[in-house]
Amino acid sequence: MANILVTGGAGFIGTELVKQLVKEHTVSAFDLTPGKVSGVDYYQVNLTDKDQVDNIVKRIQPDLIYHLGGRIRGTEEELYQNNVLGTRNLLEAYSGRVIFMSSGLVYQGQKAPYREDMALDTQDPMGRTKILCEELLLERKNVAVVRASVVYGSGQKGPMFISSLKEFLVQREGAFPMTLGEQKRDFLHVDDLTRALLILQREEFTGVYNIAFGESFPMRDVINIAQEITGNFPVDTSLPYRENELWDYAFDITKAKKELNWEPKIRLEEGLKETLLSS
Numbered sequence: 001m002a003n004i005l006v007t008g009g010a011g012f013i014g015t016e017l018v019k020q021l022v023k024e025h026t027v028s029a030f031d032l033t034p035g036k037v038s039g040v041d042y043y044q045v046n047l048t049d050k051d052q053v054d055n056i057v058k059r060i061q062p063d064l065i066y067h068l069g070g071r072i073r074g075t076e077e078e079l080y081q082n083n084v085l086g087t088r089n090l091l092e093a094y095s096g097r098v099i100f101m102s103s104g105l106v107y108q109g110q111k112a113p114y115r116e117d118m119a120l121d122t123q124d125p126m127g128r129t130k131i132l133c134e135e136l137l138l139e140r141k142n143v144a145v146v147r148a149s150v151v152y153g154s155g156q157k158g159p160m161f162i163s164s165l166k167e168f169l170v171q172r173e174g175a176f177p178m179t180l181g182e183q184k185r186d187f188l189h190v191d192d193l194t195r196a197l198l199i200l201q202r203e204e205f206t207g208v209y210n211i212a213f214g215e216s217f218p219m220r221d222v223i224n225i226a227q228e229i230t231g232n233f234p235v236d237t238s239l240p241y242r243e244n245e246l247w248d249y250a251f252d253i254t255k256a257k258k259e260l261n262w263e264p265k266i267r268l269e270e271g272l273k274e275t276l277l278s279s
Helices: 012-021 050-060 076-093 127-137 161-171 190-199 220-228 254-260 268-277
Strands: 003-009 025-029 041-044 064-067 098-101 143-148 150-152 188-190 207-211
Touching: 003 050, 012 190, 012 220, 025 050, 041 254, 050 076, 050 127, 076 098, 098 127, 143 190, 143 268, 150 161, 150 190, 161 220, 161 268, 188 190, 188 268, 190 207, 190 254, 207 254, 220 268
Parallel strands: 003 025, 003 064, 025 041, 064 098, 098 143, 143 207, 150 188
Antiparallel strands: none
């Protein structure tokens, strides 16, 4: 049994992770919002508060940290403060093993499918902060970095495509707004991501891993599958594409399959059914 700390432990991915970890380990979690998983010790910690981070990390004395906390939206300054300085504060308080949740957006300027050995290039503000965080972390040898694709699942809230679709299907007001849906995305169910994160507890796994489904689908396919599951609903495809639209967001997961003996199990049809029909 290990003593594990999860930053962002009350978020969508963090909640699914601590549900599994607490079955076998002592688990603490940092988050600004209250968590709900029984058996987990939650601390309302702001990672930008260096003294608070230092004091509580030393009190917990974790054997391992899953660093999932940070912001995905905000001004460039807010993203830098929360993501980069927050990560630096955590590293200054702790010298042990860290598993860091980065993002596939670090590849945005490259041509898909993305490989771990590609040069990082992005104009996305959050993606830029993730690159800086990776640079801080990879100065150490006992770190694993996860670059995930588009994660989805029943517990997700907020303006992501599938969670927005689920909210629309609950309300059933008007038509679902979107583009023509030609842009392609790699959709990864949170349960598949969680399995990979659990495997990465083992210290021999270091460096960067793409964790994704390994195949990208047009956004309009999500709508077609959803209509097969829930029945037809109106769709308004008049939204314009973004100025710098990312047309294909696909990942090469050969390394994760080979080194971690991991591969995704949940196909989009199955994952969407579970997500859209859950309460």
